[in-house]
Amino acid sequence: xxxxxxxxxxxxxxxxxxxxxxxxxxxxxxxxxxxxxxxxxxxxxxxxxxxxxxxxxxxxxxxxxxxxxxxxxxxxxxxxxxxxxxxxxxxxxxxxxxxxxxxxxxxxxxxxxxxxxxxxxxxxxxxxxxxxxxxxxxxxxxxxxxxxxxxxxxxxxxxxxxxxxxxxxxxxxxxxxxxxxxxxxxxxxxxxxxxxxxxxxxxxxxxxxxxxxxxxxxxxxxxxxxxxxxxxxxxxxxxxxxxxxxxxxxxxxxxxxxxxxxxxxxxxxxxxxxxxxxxxxxxxxxxxxxxxxxxxxxxxxxxxxxxxxxxxxxxxxxxxxxxxxxxxxxxxxxxxxxxxxxxxxxxxxxxxxxxxxxxxxxxxxxxxxxxxxxxxxxxxxxxxxxxxxxxxxxxxxxxxxxxxxxxxxxxxxxxxxxxxxxxxxxxxxxxxxxxxxxxxxxxxxxxxxxxxxx
Amino acid sequence: xxxxxxxxxxxxxxxxxxxxxxxxxxxxxxxxxxxxxxxxxxxxxxxxxxxxxxxxxxxxxxxxxxxxxxxxxxxxxxxxxxxxxxxxxxxxxxxxxxxxxxxxxxxxxxxxxxxxxxxxxxxxxxxxxxxxxxxxxxxxxxxxxxxxxxxxxxxxxxxxxxxxxxxxxxxxxxxxxxxxxxxxxxxxxxxxxxxxxxxxxxxxxxxxxxxxxxxxxxxxxxxxxxxxxxxxxxxxxxxxxxxxxxxxxxxxxxxxxxxxxxxxxxxxxxxxxxxxxxxxxxxxxxxxxxxxxxxxxxxxxxxxxxxxxxxxxxxxxxxxxxxxxxxxxxxxxxxxxxxxxxxxxxxxxxxxxxxxxxxxxxxxxxxxxxxxxxxxxxxxxxxxxxxxxxxxxxxxxxxxxxxxxxxxxxxxxxxxxxxxxxxxxxxxxxxxxxxxxxxxxxxxxxxxxxxxxx
Numbered sequence: 028x029x030x031x032x033x034x035x036x037x038x039x040x041x042x043x044x045x046x047x048x049x050x051x052x053x054x055x056x057x058x059x060x061x062x063x064x065x066x067x068x069x070x071x072x073x074x075x076x077x078x079x080x081x082x083x084x085x086x087x088x089x090x091x092x093x094x095x096x097x098x099x100x101x102x103x104x105x106x107x108x109x110x111x112x113x114x115x116x117x118x119x120x121x122x123x124x125x126x127x128x129x130x131x132x133x134x135x136x137x138x139x140x141x142x143x144x145x146x147x148x149x150x151x152x153x154x155x156x157x158x159x160x161x162x163x164x165x166x167x168x169x170x171x172x173x174x175x176x177x178x179x180x181x182x183x184x185x186x187x188x189x190x191x192x193x194x195x196x197x198x199x200x201x202x203x204x205x206x207x208x209x210x211x212x213x214x215x216x217x218x219x220x221x222x223x224x225x226x227x228x229x230x231x232x233x234x235x236x237x238x239x240x241x242x243x244x245x246x247x248x249x250x251x252x253x254x255x256x257x258x259x260x261x262x263x264x265x266x267x268x269x270x271x272x273x274x275x276x277x278x279x280x281x282x283x284x285x286x287x288x289x290x291x292x293x294x295x296x297x298x299x300x301x302x303x304x305x306x307x308x309x310x311x312x313x314x315x316x317x318x319x320x321x322x323x324x325x326x327x328x329x330x331x332x333x334x335x336x337x338x339x340x341x342x343x344x345x346x347x348x349x350x351x352x353x354x355x356x357x358x359x360x361x362x363x364x365x366x367x368x369x370x371x372x373x374x375x376x377x378x379x380x381x382x383x384x385x386x387x388x389x390x391x392x393x394x395x396x397x398x399x400x401x402x403x404x405x406x407x408x409x410x411x412x413x414x415x416x417x418x419x420x421x422x423x424x425x426x427x428x429x430x431x432x433x434x435x436x437x438x439x440x441x442x443x444x445x446x447x448x449x450x451x452x453x454x455x456x457x458x459x460x461x462x463x464x465x466x467x468x469x470x471x472x473x474x475x476x477x478x479x480x481x
Numbered sequence: 482x483x484x485x486x487x488x489x490x491x492x493x494x495x496x497x498x499x500x501x502x503x504x505x506x507x508x509x510x511x512x513x514x515x516x517x518x519x520x521x522x523x524x525x526x527x528x529x530x531x532x533x534x535x536x537x538x539x540x541x542x543x544x545x546x547x548x549x550x551x552x553x554x555x556x557x558x559x560x561x562x563x564x565x566x567x568x569x570x571x572x573x574x575x576x577x578x579x580x581x582x583x584x585x586x587x588x589x590x591x592x593x594x595x596x597x598x599x600x601x602x603x604x605x606x607x608x609x610x611x612x613x614x615x616x617x618x619x620x621x622x623x624x625x626x627x628x629x630x631x632x633x634x635x636x637x638x639x640x641x642x643x644x645x646x647x648x649x650x651x652x653x654x655x656x657x658x659x660x661x662x663x664x665x666x667x668x669x670x671x672x673x674x675x676x677x678x679x680x681x682x683x684x685x686x687x688x689x690x691x692x693x694x695x696x697x698x699x700x701x702x703x704x705x706x707x708x709x710x711x712x713x714x715x716x717x718x719x720x721x722x723x724x725x726x727x728x729x730x731x732x733x734x735x736x737x738x739x740x741x742x743x744x745x746x747x748x749x750x751x752x753x754x755x756x757x758x759x760x761x762x763x764x765x766x767x768x769x770x771x772x773x774x775x776x777x778x779x780x781x782x783x784x785x786x787x788x789x790x791x792x793x794x795x796x797x798x799x800x801x802x803x804x805x806x807x808x809x810x811x812x813x814x815x816x817x818x819x820x821x822x823x824x825x826x827x828x829x830x831x832x833x834x835x836x837x838x839x840x841x842x843x844x845x846x847x848x849x850x851x852x853x854x855x856x857x858x859x860x861x862x863x864x865x866x867x868x869x870x871x872x873x874x875x876x877x878x879x880x881x882x883x884x885x886x887x888x889x890x891x892x893x894x895x896x897x898x899x900x901x902x903x904x905x906x907x908x909x910x911x912x913x914x915x916x917x918x919x920x921x922x923x924x925x926x927x928x929x930x931x932x933x934x935x
Contacts, residue, residue, distance in 0.1 A: 030530050030592050030811050033580055036523030038593050040600055041607070044519040060869040062846030062876040062894075065498040069490030069626050070524060070582070070612065071544075076484050090525075093545040093578055123577075124547055126487055128524070138484050139492050146494055148893040150879060153495070158524065172523050185879035187858065194866070309862050357484050392516030404641065408763050412648070415514040422516040425604060425639035439602040440516075 035165030036172045045388050047174075047375060050203070051156055054176050054369050057198045058154040061191060063178050066153050068135040070160075071126045078127075080134045080356065088161045090171075091124035128160040132177045133353075133366075140181065141357040149182035174371045181353060181364030186298060189330045189349065190305040192367045196334060196345055197311045199369065204383050206337040207344070208313050212320035213299045214327050214348070216282065219292025220268055220318075223285065224261045232257075234321035237269060245269060268318065275303055275316040282318075298329060322346055330365065336377045344373045389441040393480065394421035396446045397433050403448050410446070410458070410476055417477040437463055444480070448473075489619030490626045499842050501628075501829060504657070505610055508630050508823055511652045512608040515645060517632050520607050522589040524614075525580045532581075534588045534810065542615045544625075545578035582614040586631045587807075587820075594635065595811040603636035628825045635807060635818030640752060643784045643803065644759040646821045650788060650799055651765045653823065658837050660791040661798070662767050666774035667753050668781050668802070670736065673746025674722055674772075677739065678715045686711075688775035691723060699723060722772065729757055729770040736772075752783060776800055784819065790831045798827045843895040847934065848875035850900045851887050857902055864900070864912070864930055871931040891917055898934070902927075 032038050039047060055065075071092060078086055129135055132155050140147065156176045165171055178195065180188040193209060200207045221230040232255045236248045243251070248269060249262050257265070271281050279296060286292025299316060306314050320331050322343070329349030336344055347367030354362045378384050394414060396407035407423045414421045422442075424433045437445050447459040458476060461468045471479055486492050493501060512519075525546060532540055583589055586609050594601065610630045619625055632649065634642040647663060654661045675684040686709045690702045697705070702723060703716050711719075725735050733750060740746025753770060760768050774785050776797070783803035790798055801821030808816040832838050848868060850861035861877045868875045876896075878887045891899050901913040912930060915922045925933055 030527070031596060032523055032592075033525045033527055036525055038523070038597065039521040040597060041518035041520060044521060048519070059845065060872070060874045062874055062896075064495035064845055065502070066495060067493040067498060069486055069492070070614070071487045071490055071626065073484070073487055090580075091547040092582070093547055126544075128546070138486075142485060143492065143494060148890060150890075152876075160524070172525065180879070183879045187852075187862075187877065187879040190862070191877075191879070198869075305859070305862065308859055309866050391513065391518055398641075405759070405762055408641075408644070408759065412763050415652075418514070420514045420516055422606075423641065423645075425634070425637045425641040425645070436602060436604075442516075 033171070035163065035170050037170065041391065042389060045391065046378070046384050047371065049384060049388055050369075050371055050374055050378070051174075051176065053202045054199055054371075055154070055156065057195050057202065058178050060198075061152070061195055063152045063154040066136075066139060066155055067157060068129065068132075068139055068155070070129055070158075072129060072135055072138070074125055074127050076138055076357075077130060077134060081130055085130060088163055089130055090128040090160050090162050092126040092128070093124055129157070130161060131159050132157060132175045132368075136177070136179065137354045138357050140362060141354050141359045144359060150180055150188070151182055152178070152180045154178040168372070168376075170372070176369040176371055177366060178368075179353075179364050179366030181362055184363060186301050186330075187305070188365045189298075189302050189332075190309070192347060192365060193302070193306055193311060193314065193332065194309055196332070196367060197313070200334070203374070203378060205374070205377055205381070207334050208315050208337055209311070210317040210320050210333045210335065211299065211302065211314050212317055212331045213295040214324065214329055214331055215291045215295025216286065216299065216318070217295075217321060217324070219286045219289040219295060220265075222291070223289055224257075224264050226257070226261065229255065229257075231321065231324060233265070234319055234324075238319040238321075240269065240319070271318055275314070278316050278318065295329075302330065323348055326350055328363075332367065339377050339380050341373055341377055343370070344377060345369045390443060392420050392422050392440060392442045394419060394444045394446055395433070395437045395440075395442045396421065396423040396448065397430065398424040398427045399447075399449050400427045403427075403450070403453060406453055407446070407448055410448070410473060413477055414480065417481065419477070419480045446476075487625070489617070489624055491624065495845065496843060499845065500832070500838050501825065503838060503842055504823075504825055504828055504832070505628075505630065507656045508653055508825075509608070509610065511649050511656065512632050514652075515606070515649055517606045517608040520590075520593060520609055521611060522583070522586075522593055522609070524583055524612075526583060526589055526592070528579055528581050530592055530811075531584060531588060535584055539584060542617055543584055544582040544614050544616050546580040546582070547578055583611070584615060585613050586611060586629045586822075590631070590633065591808045592811050594816060595808050595813045598813060604634055604642070605636055606632070606634045608632040622826070622830075624826070630823040630825055631820060632822075633807075633818050633820030635816055638817060640755050640784075641759070642819045643752075643756050643786075644763070646801060646819060647756065647760055647765060647768065647786065648763055650786070650821060651767070654788070657828070657832060659828070659831055659835070661788050662769050662791055663765070664769050664771040664774050664787045664789065665753065665756065666771055666785045667749040668778065668783055668785055669745045669749025670740065670753065670772070671749075671775060671778070673740045673743040673749060674719075676745070677743055678711075678718050680711065680715065683709065683711075685775065685778060687719070688773055688778075692773040692775075694723065694773070725772055729768070732770050732772065749783075756784065777802055780804055782817075786821065793831050793834050795827055795831055797824070798831060799823045844897060846874050846876050846894060846896045848873060848898045848900055849887070849891045849894075849896045850875065850877040850902065851884065852878040852881045853901075853903050854881045857881075857904070857907060860907055861900070861902055864902070864927060867931055868934065871935065873931070873934045900930075 077089055158172050158174050160172050163169060163171060196209055217230050217234060221227050221233055236251045240248055252262050267281060267285050271278050282296055303314060320333055322331055322333055327348035328351045331348040333343045334345035345367060349365040351363045353364055396411055398404045404423055411421045411423050443463050445461045445463055452458050456473050457470050458473050459468055459470050531543055612626050612628050614626050617623060617625060650663055671684050675681050675687055690705045694702055706716050721735060721739050725732050736750055757768060774787055776785055776787055781802035782805045785802040787797045788799035799821060803819040805817040807818055850865055852858045858877055865875045865877050897917055899915045899917060906912050910927050911924050912927050913922055913924050
């Protein structure tokens with residue numbers, strides 16, 4: 028019998044952890060510099076909290092946890108039995124399961140806000156970095172357990188919040204030294220376009236078609252629209268949008284004419300312009316107005332944002348937008364907000380592919396003391412203690428094994444310095460330091476040790 | 482319908498998170514200073530990995546996750562139905578569940594070591610801070626989801642490892658400013674005592690009885706032993722142990738006589754002496770040899786350690802010991818090690834009760850810029866950006882609400898400084914800083930802002 032991690036889930040080895048922590052720490056420190064507060068919710072939620080929040084597919088993909096203890100009381104079980112056929116599988120599962128695993132951070136956050144509304148200071152800026160689970164078929168790049176890194180500002184309609192989140196996005200990728208383009212759109216503009224050509228219900232079809240412009244050209248897109256049931260007149264009136272190009276200013280100018288008669292459209296453009304202007308103020312120059320951006324269309328009501336890496340082919344690595352009524356499903360009305368979510372796994376892959384992880388990430392221990400025996404290692408314990416209080420991580424090799432074995436350990440662990448302290452060194456209070464990269468050896472006084480590594 | 486967190490699980494509010502992070506960060510930084518490497522394993526494990534590892538009770542307390550998708554294929558289901566009665570409930574659950582939630586960090590770590598044995602450098606010093614789940618009846622202080630903070634050194638039998646873990650324990654509680662006593666024992670000594678009085682099988686009864694000395698006195702303990710089936714002769718020969726007291730040295734001296742004929746006992750005392758001596762070398766003076774300490778008796782084979790807070794009544798807040806054959810159950814022989822685990826929840830309660838959390842833990846944001854309107858807040862955005870690059874966390878209030886409302890926000894969020902920048906300040910490049918604690922106001926030049934807060 029072979030014991031492995033569950034399919035679609037991952038063990039993280041030390042080096043992977045160090046790289047992941049580099050990403051999480053960067054995101055966290057930027058969130059904190061903007062005064063965001065961290066919260067955590069439990070891995071499990073009651074199924075009543077989770078079911079119906081992610082659509083039919085979501086209900087299927089929820090990991091459901093078997094009721095413990097008395098869960099199979101006979102009356103419960105017999106009705107369970109009656110429900111048992113594929114079409115009613117979720118209902119049947121609900122009968123023997125009360126709890127499920129967190130599917131995203133948003134629904135538990137909404138429940139959190141409702142439960143703790145009297146303990147929260149609004150506007151509430153929260154960040155949350157926790158794993159989520161989906162009972163999906165595991166594939167390359169698709170996991171059953173993965174982390175989300177969310178930040179939201181709720182309880183304020185000010186567009187300053189959109190600007191702050193774009194600042195955060197920009198700062199995170201600056202610090203990670205990853206070149207990105209931030210794509211920005213506004214749901215109100217999309218709604219206006221659909222309304223103007225008389226198909227308010229077909230926003231999705233329109234944006235999906237526009238999105239293919241690069242690949243299949245203007246003719247291709249027009250053919251597709253025609254197949255989707257748009258008339259030639261519809262398509263003709265859409266043409267200015269299909270041919271939109273140029274700088275942000277040029278696109279906005281084209282759209283101003285197009286939506287001039289539509290109140291919602293004018294509002295959407297104003298919002299967009301405001302956010303773009305403020306981005307300039309704070310020196311963010313990689314925001315691109317992208318009319319084809321339509322993520323989370325059923326959800327977002329204002330700004331929509333998505334981030335793409337410039338130098339590596341990869342889907343969206345961060346996304347977000349403004350939404351109304353976050354907590355309505357749990358009985359608290361009129362809590363709107365705006366949020367973003369960093370895709371840690373994809374960011375990891377980008378940094379890996381572009382070799383952007385800092386070199387020193389491999390070094391967990393700075394100094395290894397070679398163990399020459401009882402008396403020598405006792406001295407090393409003291410010196411190690413001093414180094415640690417000077418914030419220099421170090422280890423004393425636990426066994427007086429052969430020198431070669433100990434040096435190999437230092438090598439395999441990427442420890443840059445090795446300290447040698449034998450009988451001679453004890454008697455004259457010195458210590459030999461070997462630089463593992465250059466091979467150079469230096470002898471210094473023991474009391475200079477901390478100074479040496481500072 | 483009310484939506485709440487699952488019973489026995491907790492939401493963590495910002496202030497709780499900050500306090501918990503203070504504990505986790507302290508533990509992490511000490512682990513790191515000793516060169517421990519972090520790993521993570523998934524929340525879910527296959528039930529085959531988990532079942533049978535924690536005893537019958539543990540099997541019941543495992544959260545089991547319903548198979549997704551095709552889990553209720555008819556042939557599977559009909560055999561499930563046959564198994565369904567209370568006595569075979571775990572077997573029945575195994576039929577519709579393949580996965581379960583992590584119950585502790587040790588079993589998944591053992592599986593991890595077996596799976597990744599070729600990617601690990603031995604001796605492997607790993608730390609792991611993750612939640613675990615138990616389907617227990619929730620009670621005060623007992624949760625269904627809680628964090629464990631483990632460190633283990635595996636692949637080395639050296640007692641230097643025991644010393645290193647005691648150094649870590651000592652340093653963590655020093656940094657947390659919590660007075661503790663570290664209790665130390667050795668399984669070999671307990672085994673020797675039981676063997677000497679001819680009851681190798683009754684170590685537990687002996688230690689449980691000895692443990693009650695303080696409460697029920699020598700006579701009480703002897704009565705209890707007699708009820709447990711020990712003869713008067715047994716009890717007489719145990720008396721030197723029952724009456725053991727004094728300093729570590731005095732206790733060791735008493736025991737030396739008692740176990741002198743027992744090889745294992747002599748070995749255990751030697752180990753104990755070695756660890757105590759080395760603790761002195763590195764300045765740890767709060768280790769107490771406690772013969773009644775018998776935690777994890779089925780598991781530990783050498784050192785046993787437990788930590789108690791001195792100034793607050795609370796169970797063990799940290800524990801650990803040496804074990805043989807960690808990975809044997811997963812097919813890899815002869816991997817022994819020594820480990821510790823900090824009890825984060827209890828440590829939290831101790832710090833709370835003794836008011837030992839640092840005062841500044843409540844401050845997430847250092848500076849709030851009051852929003853006086855469009856033009857003023859635009860200037861604030863720039864200044865805020867400068868502060869953040871100087872590593873000073875700050876926020877611009879997102880709406881130009883009434884002054885009072887914004888000041889109240891600063892108060893409720895424990896923000897120590899508020900910056901006011903109105904029309905006047907813009908025209909003469911100044912800014913007013915209000916100290917929220919003292920009420921004092923200062924006017925400075927805008928370009929002095931970063932300097933002011935440094």
